[in-house]
Amino acid sequence: MLPLFPVLRRLLTYSAPPAVPIVPVAGFLEEGSVRVAAGIQIGQLLVEQGVLTEKQVAHILKVQKVSHRPFGDLAERLYGTSAQAIEDAWVQQYVQLAGTVDLDEQKMDEQCLRLINRRQAWQFHVLPMNRDEQNINIATTAEGLVRAVNFSTRTVDEPVYFQIAERKQLREFLMKHYPVPQFLAQFSESL
DSSP states (O other): OOOOOHHHHHHHHOOOOTTSOOOOOTTEEEETTEEEESSOOHHHHHHHTTSSOHHHHHHHHHHHHHHOOOHHHHHHHHHOOOHHHHHHHHHHHHHHHHOBOOGGGSOOOHHHHTTSOHHHHHHHTOEEEEEOSSOEEEEEOTTTHHHHHHHHHHHOOSOEEEEEOOHHHHHHHHHHHSOOOHHHHHHHTTO
16 A cells, blocks of 8 residues: 555645634535535546546445545555556646636735745745735646645645646746746756
């Protein structure tokens, strides 16, 4: 049995401290302390990717009803599904639900930009943009989503909503708000 990827384990079992409530976000449903994307099931994505069969997904769902364990954890334990496949499906699920954002249309709040430093912005490919009444909106890329979530759960002390930006545009905005020499920006692409 392979251990569930640490970031996903934190995502699937994370419960916020009392001072930091997890708030429902449009398109998500609260299920215990876990947000579940409404309408796009991770099992179906794994079937579409050829990782699981429909029969395996049905079996996992039956076990899940009794065990109350996360779907990805059960897929890993019951069928040896790789943590990377589960992570990829989760990212695909999130991107399909959230869509992409045009950063030119977003208002940048100086206070939000000051929440992280230049190194953190480039290392984790995150751009804190603004706050709404429920959370702080942070831009990242689909490729950087898991790292951004991992970083934010340890660093940001308030609910976060990730908005997916195109890689090139995020890099331009990081350069504008967190300027670094070109060679460092290029190096960060390899992280």
